Amino acid sequence: MPSYTPPTKDLQFVLQDVLKVSQSDTPGYADLEADFTAAVLDEAGKLTSQVLAPLNAVGDRQGCVLENGVVRTPEGFKDAFEQVKQGGWPALDLPEEYGGQNMPYVLGTAVGEMFSASNMAFTMYQGLTHGAASAILAHGTDQQKATYVPKMAACDWTGTMNLTEPHCGTDLGLMRTRAEPQGDGSYKITGTKIFISAGEHDMADNIIHLVLAKIPGGPEGIKGVSLFIVPKFMVNEDGSLGARNGVACGNIEEKMGIHGNSTCVMNYEEATGYLLGEEHKGMRAMFTMMNEARIGVGMQGLSQAEVAYQNAVEYARERLQGRDVTGDQNPDGPADPLIVHPDIRRSLMDQKSFVEGARAFLLWGAQLIDRSHRGGDEAAEGLVSLMTPVIKGFLTDQGFDMTVLAQQVYGGHGYIEETGMSQFARDARIAMIYEGANGVQALDLVGRKLAQDGGKHVMAFFEIVKAFIKENGDNEVLKDDFLEPLKEASKHLQAAAMFFMQQGMKNPNAALAGSYDFMHLFGHVCLGLMWVRSAKAAQEALDAGASDTDFYKTKLKTGRYYMARRLPATAMHLARIESGAEPVMSMASDEF
Numbered sequence: 001m002p003s004y005t006p007p008t009k010d011l012q013f014v015l016q017d018v019l020k021v022s023q024s025d026t027p028g029y030a031d032l033e034a035d036f037t038a039a040v041l042d043e044a045g046k047l048t049s050q051v052l053a054p055l056n057a058v059g060d061r062q063g064c065v066l067e068n069g070v071v072r073t074p075e076g077f078k079d080a081f082e083q084v085k086q087g088g089w090p091a092l093d094l095p096e097e098y099g100g101q102n103m104p105y106v107l108g109t110a111v112g113e114m115f116s117a118s119n120m121a122f123t124m125y126q127g128l129t130h131g132a133a134s135a136i137l138a139h140g141t142d143q144q145k146a147t148y149v150p151k152m153a154a155c156d157w158t159g160t161m162n163l164t165e166p167h168c169g170t171d172l173g174l175m176r177t178r179a180e181p182q183g184d185g186s187y188k189i190t191g192t193k194i195f196i197s198a199g200e201h202d203m204a205d206n207i208i209h210l211v212l213a214k215i216p217g218g219p220e221g222i223k224g225v226s227l228f229i230v231p232k233f234m235v236n237e238d239g240s241l242g243a244r245n246g247v248a249c250g251n252i253e254e255k256m257g258i259h260g261n262s263t264c265v266m267n268y269e270e271a272t273g274y275l276l277g278e279e280h281k282g283m284r285a286m287f288t289m290m291n292e293a294r295i296g297v298g299m300q301g302l303s304q305a306e307v308a309y310q311n312a313v314e315y316a317r318e319r320l321q322g323r324d325v326t327g328d329q330n331p332d333g334p335a336d337p338l339i340v341h342p343d344i345r346r347s348l349m350d351q352k353s354f355v356e357g358a359r360a361f362l363l364w365g366a367q368l369i370d371r372s373h374r375g376g377d378e379a380a381e382g383l384v385s386l387m388t389p390v391i392k393g394f395l396t397d398q399g400f401d402m403t404v405l406a407q408q409v410y411g412g413h414g415y416i417e418e419t420g421m422s423q424f425a426r427d428a429r430i431a432m433i434y435e436g437a438n439g440v441q442a443l444d445l446v447g448r449k450l451a452q453d454g455g456k457h458v459m460a461f462f463e464i465v466k467a468f469i470k471e472n473g474d475n476e477v478l479k480d481d482f483l484e485p486l487k488e489a490s491k492h493l494q495a496a497a498m499f500f501m502q503q504g505m506k507n508p509n510a511a512l513a514g515s516y517d518f519m520h521l522f523g524h525v526c527l528g529l530m531w532v533r534s535a536k537a538a539q540e541a542l543d544a545g546a547s548d549t550d551f552y553k554t555k556l557k558t559g560r561y562y563m564a565r566r567l568p569a570t571a572m573h574l575a576r577i578e579s580g581a582e583p584v585m586s587m588a589s590d591e592f
Contacts, residue, residue, distance in 0.1 A: 002420035006045030048118035059260020117303035121260030132159025173221035199264030200249035227282035228273035246271035257426030301399025304428035308406035360530035393441035394523025514577035
């Protein structure tokens, strides 16, 4: 059975040494002293490793069961959910006035990684609730906030997001779910939604569905979509629960992974709903939830890579197989451990360097969100908007690849369910699809985000890279191994952006054909930037006489690996981009 050890030391390194959160002037960051963040991470680590991780395989094996309209979650989930609620973890970064603890989003993200790594399917119940509560906080009336958010912050009530329909996924303008005005401020919602995570379950008293629907007579397509609050049980004026609403689970999807989460077909038959935000502005309101969810999904890619890597390392240390070509390392045994072999080390280093770089990237993105939301920093808002599709797309693509590499370390045993490595790959796979498939993330990055506000946000990113390289040009530790590779990769990214600017208007397919490569090119540069920042922090700790020298020396070795072995992929991606649309678009549809 797989194990999970919370990476609290590395999380603390990123927060305190790399991002220097306690030194930031962002409101609320003064509370993030090292002792405080360490205490929070340690407590979350105990819960995730001791309570949630042992249930991961249980959830995968048992799944959810629909009986007479009620979904039964796997054995142990309800008790674990109560422990999570009692600890106040779902509301760690929600406002105090609604029952939250008002901690910065960056700390909630650090904690969230451990929750997701220990049990991704379980954590989705509270994660979706957090997103739905955030959407209500951003777009709801004072009455809606007071009615729903405190219960959702406590996870006494959970939340969902309902977008997809059987005939439309990404193209939401095709949706058929309708919302008929009732004259009293309410609407009757009728339609079917599919792939609704946590749509029905037995762990909460009520479920607050956020549902996209069209009001008759509104604009055609996506411009006519509105967002509605549709509770499973009606809520009385005094806050008590009333009659069952006209919403029911019609089926649970049989999925490749995340079996412990109930992915439902939801049927709405004249269910009572309440407009959230403005009429025909539903996508703007829903994007509050979707953008948060996309950051969270990027975290899922990282988290599954982390837990898979941990188990692969242990297996490689223990499994005896073959002999070291340079000489026996285990002369008293029948063979040497797997970890002596260069190709196994290559695989493990790919995983380790991705996980640690991705962790820094994710938490940097969370820090930008705090600077935007707490500090009103518009530049940070623009930068994280640019980064969101990269965080979601790159981290989930790479995260899945890393779970496959970890599975491969086990050889045939990795394909056997008993070892648990299959689950990490199967669970990670959905993260590349939901909350906007990664191809859509790439199109969003190139088609919208790159040119947003005249391209000033991508220019701001280039300036961040350029400034760091200039400021640290005399640093002998960083100069050759870190700064030069980053400079070269950044040039590749700039060349790709320039290609899109030159070709995009006259031949849009030239840009769109290269969008996926651009997302990965951008992701590698972001991780390169995180690694040079991490290397600088590690060297500063060593120079200051840090006691744990092995940790910091290992950090430098891992960073050098990424810069030498992973970052050069930017050249390949640029070559693909500059090949234009012709290789992609030359064939007629009947030639495939």
